[in-house]
Amino acid sequence: MLKIKILLISCLLLAAFYLPACDNKPEQKNTRKAVDYIRRIPGTDDSIPARVVQKGEVLIAYSDCYICHKEDQKSVGPAFKDIAERYPANKLYIEMLAQKVIRGGSGSWGYAVMDPHPKLSLKDAKTMVTYILSMKSK
Template identity: 40%
Template sequence: MSVFIMACNGNESTQSSNQDLKAETDRMPVKKAIPDSEEEVSELPEGLKLINGSDCNVCHKKDIKLVGPSYIDIANKYDKSDKVITTLAETIIKGGKGVWGEVMMTAHPSLKGEDVEKMVEYILDLRTIE
């Protein structure tokens, strides 16, 4: 019987803590994953639209390392110059290995060079260090 009473009391504190957590998350701002309107889509930078229309986000996220580095880590590693943009675009199209570890970056030969350069420019604009 005492086990039953303890279990019930534990359940009340779990419910209370779940309610506290829900109240806390209700106050957090929510990032929309999908824009609500064509206007919101048109406000996105061209490079980001191209990234979102590709498979880049399977291995990369803006500020979290997944299979590959985050976009911000990439931006902080490279200066934004025509040479860097061209080199990174070629790496995306041809694939690569060794710069960020042993995991190979898959080649993306079906992407157009000019589109990939816009994607790289967007990524390099995320630089957070000077």
């Protein structure tokens, strides 16, 4: 009789430890929606002269832009190609973005903060932004 009680208790203990270990929950799928990182702004693109693109490329090469930005991958700040995809390449946005480069800012691409560049002339900032916006994929 004692052997039966011990066997019964052993079986109950085994079941008590085994059943919680069985995970009978259905497989959960990722139901989170992807957030549009770029959030394109509608608008028309103006033509961009090749000489402005070349000058902008040189200005950026001699600046500190590549510390926080890369051409085609997100780094501390957004990739240049992502910026080009978001904003229309027209005078209004070139002016706005040039001002943002000079003044600095945050919030457009998450929590990253762009340091101000107060010594940069508005003309050079516009040329640099024009170069960045010329990277838009066609």
